[in-house]
Amino acid sequence: MNIYETSRLLNEYLLFHYGTPDEVLPWKDGPKSALGFAVRTVAELIDVEKVPGSARALDLGCAVGRSSFELARHAKEVLGIDFSQAFIEAATILAQRGIMVYERADEAARTTSLIAAVPKDINRHRVEFDEGDAMHLSEDLGDFDIVHAANLLCRLPDPSKLIARLPALVKPGGQLLLTTPCTWLEEFTPKAKWPRGSTREWLRETLSEHFDLAEEKDLPFLIREHARKYQWSVALGSRWIRKS
DSSP, rough: OOOGHHHHHHHHHHHOOOOHHHHHHHOTTTOOGGHHHHHHHHHHOOOOGOOOOOOOEEEETTTTHHHHHTTTTOOOOEEESSOOOHHHHHHHHHHSSSEEEEEEEEEETTTEEEEOOTTSSGGGEEEEEEETTTTTTTTTTEEEEEEESSSOGSSSOOHHHHHHHHHHHHHEEEEEEEEEEEOOOOTTTTGSSSSSHHHHHHHHHTTTTTTEEEEEEEEEEEEEEETTEEEEEEEEEEEEEEEE
16 A cells, blocks of 8 residues: 555654644754745745745645645645645645644554644635646646646656756746655665765756756754654755746
């Protein structure tokens, strides 16, 4: 079974995207700068001054949708796409109702009921979600002023297929916002499809024909598995501008 269709991963990602700092990390000595990743991948990478007033945005690998809603602060229309049916169903509920109850894993079989909520100052009705494969996107999607893909590339069986499609998805002058923890694993991506060198150099080599690199920055993030176990990672974040 696809792990991204399990209730464990769904609850984990709802907490990752919507949990408050205290809900995610009650430990005073924890890495608090790594919280709020799904918000920061938009807020810390986007160039707001270059977003047109009628902007259209695409969030690839949107998971349960927090970054999609954050994009709605800047775009009139946002489409979130993810391969997981469970994630898309949850994101759609949040778009429709604004809230959703989920269970946080605490210890053994113990859980705590929490509420995922879209911030009230975000127009969630600007956002739609659809199940889809980032390597085989519909040909009629059109193009976008902003394309966002957080921690997606190293979870694709063939990331080069998405890389090849990106120039057609981003309008000239539009922004491509990427993050990746560069965690290449054969359970997701065959070794033959990994970058031959560093992920940073691979992105620069494969994107430079159609995009200019505008910014790079490290973005730490924290995923809680249970009350005493966390994954702390550092994603490589980058903003690219589509060449005319």
